Amino acid sequence: MxxxxxxxxxxxxLLFAVVGFVPLLGWLNWFIIPLGIVGAALGAxxxxxxxxxxxxxxxxxCALRLSLGGGLL
Structure with a gap:
């Protein structure tokens, strides 16, 4: 379960990450990464x-995308 x-x-x-790849929406990755950590913890x-x-x-x-955008873009 x-x-x-x-x-x-x-x-x-994944759905939000696709949106986060749009230029100027990279800040969305700051919200996606903690949600992914929760999912990884449940999976573990x-x-x-x-x-x-x-x-x-x-x-x-998402972390790579965030680093390529300088943490903001």
Whole structure:
């Protein structure tokens, strides 16, 4: 059950991450990364690791996007 919840959180993070890739909306990543951390924590508590891996991948992608934009753009 926790893995399904983690995957659902990951899909929400993915949806917001797509919006965060639009120029001048990079600040959205500041809200996406903590949500991804919550999803990764729930995925770590479950027996299956697919939700955890999805959220970790999304956290890394959003952090890279945030660093390329200088933390704001």
């Amino acid at each position: 926790l893995n399904i919840l983690s995957i659902l959180i990951g899909l929400v993070v 508590l479950s027996s299956s690791k697919s939700g955890r891996n999805l959220n970790i991948l999304l956290i890394i992608i």
